[in-house]
Amino acid sequence: MKNIFHKLVATAAVATLFSCSDFLDQELQGNPDTNQYFNTQYQLQESLNAVYNILQTDKYTNSEWIFGEACGDDVVSTDEATTSQIAQVVNFTFNTSNDYILRRYEIMYKGINRANQVIANAHKVKFADADNSNYQNVRQILGQAKFLRAMFYFNLVKTFGGVPIRPETEDVTALTIPRSTKEEVYAYIEKDLREAAIMLPAVFTDGNAGKVGAGAATALLMKVLVYQATPGEPSDKWDEVVRLGKYFVGGQAMSYAEMIRLETYDETWDEIHDRLWFKPKALLGPKDTYETAETQMPVLANQYNLEAKSTYDNSTLHYRQLYHQAGEFCARSVFEIVFKESADGTTGDSNQGTGIVNDIFMNRVFASTSFRNAVAADPRRNEVILLHASVTFDGERLEVPNGRYGCMKWYTPKSERPREASDNGKNRRVIIYSDVVLLYAEALNETGNRMEALEQLNSVKAVANKITNVATLYKAGTYLEMRDQIWTERRLELCHLWDRYWDIVRQGRAASILHALAAETTHMRGKNFIEGINEVFPIPQNEIDITNGVVAQNPGY
Amino acid sequence: MKKYLFYILLPLLAASCDDDDKVVMPDAEFTMSADEVSIYETVTYTYTGSPSTQVVIYTGDTGHNFDLKDDGNSGFVVNDGVATYAYKEPGTFDVVVVATNYDKYGGESMMNIARKTITVKDDDNELRTLSLKRDLYNKELPAHIEGNDILLAVPEKVRISNRDIAVSLKAQRLEVATMSANASVLVEDAPFVATSKYNLTVPLKLSVVAASGDKRDYMIHAVTLPSFSAFAVGTAKGTIAFSDYDFDKTTVTVTVPAGTDLTSVTPVFTAAAAKRIRVNGVDQVSGSTAVDFSEPVVYELTNWEDGNEAMACTSYVTVTVNK
Numbered sequence: 001m002k003n004i005f006h007k008l009v010a011t012a013a014v015a016t017l018f019s020c021s022d023f024l025d026q027e028l029q030g031n032p033d034t035n036q037y038f039n040t041q042y043q044l045q046e047s048l049n050a051v052y053n054i055l056q057t058d059k060y061t062n063s064e065w066i067f068g069e070a071c072g073d074d075v076v077s078t079d080e081a082t083t084s085q086i087a088q089v090v091n092f093t094f095n096t097s098n099d100y101i102l103r104r105y106e107i108m109y110k111g112i113n114r115a116n117q118v119i120a121n122a123h124k125v126k127f128a129d130a131d132n133s134n135y136q137n138v139r140q141i142l143g144q145a146k147f148l149r150a151m152f153y154f155n156l157v158k159t160f161g162g163v164p165i166r167p168e169t170e171d172v173t174a175l176t177i178p179r180s181t182k183e184e185v186y187a188y189i190e191k192d193l194r195e196a197a198i199m200l201p202a203v204f205t206d207g208n209a210g211k212v213g214a215g216a217a218t219a220l221l222m223k224v225l226v227y228q229a230t231p232g233e234p235s236d237k238w239d240e241v242v243r244l245g246k247y248f249v250g251g252q253a254m255s256y257a258e259m260i261r262l263e264t265y266d267e268t269w270d271e272i273h274d275r276l277w278f279k280p281k282a283l284l285g286p287k288d289t290y291e292t293a294e295t296q297m298p299v300l301a302n303q304y305n306l307e308a309k310s311t312y313d314n315s316t317l318h319y320r321q322l323y324h325q326a327g328e329f330c331a332r333s334v335f336e337i338v339f340k341e342s343a344d345g346t347t348g349d350s351n352q353g354t355g356i357v358n359d360i361f362m363n364r365v366f367a368s369t370s371f372r373n374a375v376a377a378d379p380r381r382n383e384v385i386l387l388h389a390s391v392t393f394d395g396e397r398l399e400v401p402n403g404r405y406g407c408m409k410w411y412t413p414k415s416e417r418p419r420e421a422s423d424n425g426k427n428r429r430v431i432i433y434s435d436v437v438l439l440y441a442e443a444l445n446e447t448g449n450r451m452e453a454l455e456q457l458n459s460v461k462a463v464a465n466k467i468t469n470v471a472t473l474y475k476a477g478t479y480l481e482m483r484d485q486i487w488t489e490r491r492l493e494l495c496h497l498w499d500r501y502w503d504i505v506r507q508g509r510a511a512s513i514l515h516a517l518a519a520e521t522t523h524m525r526g527k528n529f530i531e532g533i534n535e536v537f538p539i540p541q542n543e544i545d546i547t548n549g550v551v552a553q554n555p556g557y
Numbered sequence: 558m559k560k561y562l563f564y565i566l567l568p569l570l571a572a573s574c575d576d577d578d579k580v581v582m583p584d585a586e587f588t589m590s591a592d593e594v595s596i597y598e599t600v601t602y603t604y605t606g607s608p609s610t611q612v613v614i615y616t617g618d619t620g621h622n623f624d625l626k627d628d629g630n631s632g633f634v635v636n637d638g639v640a641t642y643a644y645k646e647p648g649t650f651d652v653v654v655v656a657t658n659y660d661k662y663g664g665e666s667m668m669n670i671a672r673k674t675i676t677v678k679d680d681d682n683e684l685r686t687l688s689l690k691r692d693l694y695n696k697e698l699p700a701h702i703e704g705n706d707i708l709l710a711v712p713e714k715v716r717i718s719n720r721d722i723a724v725s726l727k728a729q730r731l732e733v734a735t736m737s738a739n740a741s742v743l744v745e746d747a748p749f750v751a752t753s754k755y756n757l758t759v760p761l762k763l764s765v766v767a768a769s770g771d772k773r774d775y776m777i778h779a780v781t782l783p784s785f786s787a788f789a790v791g792t793a794k795g796t797i798a799f800s801d802y803d804f805d806k807t808t809v810t811v812t813v814p815a816g817t818d819l820t821s822v823t824p825v826f827t828a829a830a831a832k833r834i835r836v837n838g839v840d841q842v843s844g845s846t847a848v849d850f851s852e853p854v855v856y857e858l859t860n861w862e863d864g865n866e867a868m869a870c871t872s873y874v875t876v877t878v879n880k
Contacts, residue, residue: 095633096641232699450802476801480697512734530645531685532736533597545637556597556643 038121041137047118048141051148054111055337061356061428063104064498065365066090067159067537072501073517073526074371074491075407077364081523092528094538096557102540104159108152112166115149118142120168122277132279132288139277140211143199147212147220150192154224157185158502161536161554176547179539186228193221194260199276202298209311209329210427215300216335218248218259219436226439227506231446231483238446245440249456251301257293269293304433305331306463319467320383320393323409323429325416334431357426361410362400369520371495372405378492379468384408407496434460434493438486445482457486460493505535530556583609585656585671596679596737596768597643602652604638606671609656616642617650617675624651647679647739647768679768681737684775687763688732692754693724697732698804700777709757709779710870713830716799726779728754739768760862778868783831783858785809785874790817790824790850795876805872812879819850819878831858850878 037043054060070077070090080087088094094101122142127134156163162185164177180188197217204211222244229237247254256262262269269292274280278291308317308331321327328336367385375381385405390398394413400406412426441456458473465471474485490503504510511534514526528534533556543551586606594600604612615623615632622630632655633640644650652675657668687700687707694717701708714721733742733749742749743764755761757779766772788795788809795811811824825844828834834841835857836848848854854876861869 097633097636478696478800478802478804480699482802484697528645530597533643541636541640544639544641548637549639553599553641555599557599557641 038124039126041125041127041134041141044118044122044125044138044141047114047121048145051111051114051118051145052338054107054114054152055148056339057107058356059103059107060111063100063107065356065360066100067104068498068501069496070365070501072504073513074368074495074500075365076368076521076525077366078401079364080525081521091523091525092530092534096538096541096544096553098538098540101537102542104537105156105540105543108156109166111152112149113170115145115152116166116168116170118145119149130279130283130285132285135277135279139199140201142277143196143217144212146192146196146199147217150189150196150224151220153185153189153192154220154227157182157189158227158506159537160539163539164551176550178547178550179552183228186224189224190221191260193217193224195272195276197221197259198256198297202300202303205311205329210336210338212335214298215248215303216431218244218300219334219431222248222436222439222443223431226442227502229446231442231507232479234446238443241439241443242447242449245436245443245456247297248300248304249437249440251299254297255294256291256297259297262293303331304334304436306434306437306459308332319380319464320408322432323411324413325426328427332433333429334433334436336430337428339427357410357428358412361406361412365407366400367405367407367496368517370517371491374488375492375495378464379466379470380464380492383467384492384495386411409496429497432494432497434463435490435499438490438493442483442486442490445479445486450476450479450482453482453486457482457489460489464493510535532556580658580660580665580667581607582667583607583656583658583669585609585654585669587614587654587671587673589652589673589675592674593676593678594644596645596647596677596681596739599641599643600675602635602640602642602654604635604654604656606654606656606669610659611657612638613655613657614640614642615651615653615655616644617652618644618646618648618677622651623653623655623670623672644675644677647677649674649676679737679739680771681735682740682765682767682771682773683736684763684765684773685734685736686732687734687777689729690732691730692728694722696804702775705773705775706868707763707775707777708868708870709777710782710805711757711779712782712799712804712872713784714799715804716801721799726757726781729757729779730754731777733763735765737767741766743772778862778865780860780862780868780870781830782870782872783828783860784872785826785828785856785858787827788824788876789826790822790878795824805870807872807874809874809876810879811876815880817880819880821847822850822878823847824876828858830860832861833857833859835859850876853877 038047066086066089069075070080070086077090080090085094085099088098089100119142122138125138153163153165162179162182165180165185165188166177196212197214200212200214200217203213203215222241225237225241225244229235246252257269260272265272267275270281273291279288281290284290308322308327309315310317310321310326311329312326315326317327317330317332322330322332327333372385375384384407386392386398386408388398388400388402388404388406392398392411394415396414398406416426437456437460441453444450444453444456454474454476461473474489477485487507491500494500494503501510504513511529511531514529516526518524518527536554538557539551539553544553584607586604588603588605590601602614612635613632614635615621615626615630617623620630621632623632626632633642652673654671655668656670657666659666684702684707687702689698689709689711694715696715698709698711701710711724711726714723730752731749732751735742743766744755745762746764749763757777761777763775763777764772765775782805784799784807785795785797788797788811790811790813793811793813795809798808798810800806800808823844823846827843836854839846841848841856856874856876857871858874859869859871861867
């Protein structure tokens with residue numbers, strides 16, 4: 001009896017133990033955890049949407065205009081004479097604890113973390129059948145995640161220099177990662193972009209418009225290469241940009257092997273092929289073809305154009321319409337961040353734009369005198385800046401503050417305004433085709449092909465000339481003259497796209513330009529920029545504190 | 558036994574109780590990575606005092622002077638015991654660390670400060686760039702700076718609006734930039750004037766004086782980029798053209814009578830500034846070296862400063878002979 005009792009107790013105890021652990025392991029019904037979440041390609045697509053979502057956040061959008069535009073010389077802001085933290089950033093009087101510097105660091109890593117989850121979990125996706133379209137779907141999702149991850153790292157490396165490269169799968173015992181060098185980060189970005197380029201179709205259209213394709217990946221790759229090269233110094237990066245320009249702009253053929261630079265890999269093509277979700281050889285059906293290293297990249301030259309028709313109604317677009325709704329996803333636009341207004345005109349969907357563009361356009365950021373002088377004799381003048389109280393092209397009195405010139409690329413035409421004013425409704429153009437052509441022209445000049453550089457440069461100017469029917473083109477010149485002309489054209493053609501500051505930094509002339517800008521305002525914005533120090537911002541003090549100094553500070557801070 | 562324990566523990570309890578309410582004077586101490594630094598060099602301050610609720614550091618330079626804290630000067634909060642800073646102006650500054658303890662209601666505070674002196678020197682006397690620009694019809698000609706030598710390879714002519722205009726070395730205005738904004742520039746020991754024209758036919762001494770007074774001497778060497786002033790094959794004279802695109806590239810085009818054998822042609826040429834003329838590494842002598850002109854030939858014309866072969870420059874002339 002005693003024995004039985006003991007056994008009963010023991011059994012009960014064990015049972016309790018089990019049931020107890022069962023209870024703890026019980027999952028909330030209908031709530032998938034990360035082990036199950038990525039079972040289907042649709043769930044993988046949802047996790048990719050979460051990466052795109054970062055681009056639409058206020059934190060990302062604000063960071064982009066504060067650093068990329070307000071720090072540069074094309075604009076002056078109403079609040080830059082104050083002592084606010086934004087004013088400290090644009091005046092280069094910040095310290096290492098500046099909130100906006102921290103926010104920029106945080107939002108990019110948030111994006112990287114989300115992209116890493118897509119990339120690290122893709123192998124969990126299960127297919128209902130072995131149809132090639134399944135592989136293609138996953139491959140395209142991964143390609144986009146790689147592009148986005150590369151863009152976040154690119155934003156970091158141009159802001160802070162070398163930064164920690166997070167592992168694709170985070171390990172809780174090793175959360176502190178030291179900084180990689182600038183070169184290592186750039187190599188990581190390049191690899192992602194090159195692989196994305198072969199994984200993606202040339203462009204996505206119709207219902208999929210807005211997703212990044214091989215065109216966007218190649219364009220960003222060209223920019224990333226240019227940022228690694230120094231103007232005036234020979235570099236294989238310039239040669240690479242010329243090669244990619246010949247493919248992108250010139251229509252020359254390029255194979256997968258040439259795009260990813262197969263010779264730099266330790267893996268064989270077959271290994272890369274399977275890793276990037278091309279359908280493995282063993283599973284190929286009778287109708288499937290095997291992609292070899294010699295498979296040709298999709299042709300980009302016929303997808304993009306310096307002039308374009310609207311993708312909505314096929315009408316020929318006016319120069320300014322690239323920046324309006326009619327010009328969304330047109331052949332002049334390579335990559336844009338999609339914002340939409342809430343369907344019923346209500347607020348509450350704060351992630352879909354908060355009218356940031358409208359706010360900076362109407363109240364905060366205006367064309368600088370320096371920019372007005374630069375654009376004064378250009379046919380684009382009236383399309384890119386407009387004085388207070390002037391009448392806009394769609395017949396409205398421009399209500400920017402008295403004496404200010406509005407940046408018209410941010411203007412939302414009357415017919416396109418969202419019902420709820422705090423919505424955005426306006427896609428942000430991140431890379432436009434003329435940027436690609438001008439990068440190509442710059443690389444041609446750097447590699448000694450000045451005549452071809454002039455041809456590309458003038459192809460951009462010739463389109464702008466049509467606005468007012470003028471015929472002034474750029475002239476032949478020596479290396480420096482050509483470079484100056486290309487940089488002048490970059491400033492005018494790519495103005496107010498939140499890229500000017502990064503452009504003058506990588507050109508190595510941020511100090512001289514910003515010091516010249518100081519004369520424009522009483523608070524002398526720009527005078528504090530120190531050459532050799534301020535080209536990168538400080539690593540946020542928070543990051544240094546959290547990692548106990550494993551993440552080291554930039555020199556000069 | 559238990560009683561003893563109680564009596565021993567009682568004061569401890571009382572004491573810990575006291576600690577909660579009473580604000581203790583913090584012991585402010587800190588170290589600096591160096592007490593003499595260069596401008597823009599990172600200084601690391603490490604707080605080594607007793608743990609305190611708040612640590613603030615005043616770096617002592619303009620805007621961050623502790624003694625002027627009531628006049629709007631501010632410090633930086635140190636969160637994790639370590640702060641870094643880089644000085645943007647030379648001088649001697651008082652670095653002050655303020656450690657403060659508050660009670661839990663914020664009503665009572667005890668503050669202690671520690672003070673150290675730091676000397677910031679600006680001894681950067683390096684030259685950043687030098688170029689010719691304003692007397693070159695707005696074409697910019699950058700110098701090559703190597704060590705203390707500055708080499709300017711100046712073309713004999715530049716091409717402007719389809720005309721070749723001679724460049725004079727006797728009177729050129731210079732564009733100079735130094736690494737440090739606080740440094741000054743001397744030319745032959747007189748202050749550099751951006752609007753003055755300098756004679757570059759002889760080496761010119763240029764000095765950069767740092768804010769600390771440290772002086773560095775450079776030497777400007779202007780060397781003429783050679784080009785052909787005449788190039789003829791027999792009686793056929795070549796047409797010489799400077800390039801729109803490059804200072805160091807020119808072209809010569811010669812048209813010879815039909816029937817001339819182009820595989821062995823002996824041209825006659827003049828290039829006053831060239832100390833060495835070569836084709837594919839072979840020295841060329843006017844009127845004596847024969848060249849195969851069935852394809853365009855690139856002549857390399859090299860010149861250097863008299864007695865100083867290190868200051869050399871080479872131009873490339875593409876010669877085309879047509880029938």
